[in-house]
Amino acid sequence: MDFSELINSRFSVRKYKNTPIEVGKLIKVLEAGQAAPSAVNFQPWHFIVINEPHQLAQIQNTYQREWIKQAPVIFVVCSDHSVSWKRNTDGKDSADIDVAIAVDHMTLMATELGLGTCWVCNFDVNKVSELLELPKHIEPCVLLPIGYPVAETGVKKRKSLSEIVHQNKFGNTFS
Template sequence: MDFFQLAKSRFSVRKYKTTPVEDDKLLKVLEAGQVAPSAVNFQPWHFIVVTETETLEKIHQTYQRDWIKKAPVIIVAGADHSQSWKRSSDGKDSADIDIAIAVDHMTLMATELGLGTCWVCNFSVKKCSEVLKLPSHIEPCVLIPLGYPDIENAPKKRKSLSEFVHLNTFGNAFN
């Protein structure tokens, strides 16, 4: 599959089959995150793979939507703020950007392997940190439910390039 086909076929899956995810596929998804670029190559991430029923149930309590309970795996992507690059001019921490790039790589690999994912960022960070026993410098940023989709992709309408691409300065249309 070429890149555009892959990118267009990825969608947010909120309905999963009960089929377990094979270890070799899970490993490939994690390796996709491993090879993602990061600021100054600091790689300030940790991925906690949750497969154990008891821990999954506790993670479900951090995001109380029924659909997430069907995913056989949840990967929690955490940013290590003690390891992330900070911009010298204003102290901007790049951890969120680095995590986003890694998670995007992982979701695309999952799609390539026939798996489905969904970015979940609206969850209780405090509860998640407690469940996973995260140290204070690790921030859980994204829950990534992972499994075989039990739904077909319905492509969403996308903005046209002219709505968000500018040439040289803001407001100059890029045609």
């Protein structure tokens, strides 16, 4: 599928089939995250694959929605603040931006492989850190459940370009 078709076919999956995911596909998704660009190429991320039933249940319980319990695998995507680039002028830490780019690459690869994902950021970060025994400089940013979707497509609502695109300064209509 071409890139436009790929980005338009990706949607947030909240219903998964009870089908195991081939290890080769999981590796391709992880490699897509690995290949993502990052500020100064510092690659401040770690991907933790959660697929053992007991550990999976513990991680699923850090997010209070039942649908996540259907996912056969969850990637916990973490930022490493000890190696991320910080902007000199204001100290802005690029770790979250870099992780977001990596996760986006992962979601698109998953879609290409016939898998579905859903970004989850509203989870108990402290509990996940404790369960995974994360050092202080490693922050769990995203739970990325992954599996074969029950539905083939989802509905995506998007703002019009005129609502989000400006020309030369904020508020000027792009033409």
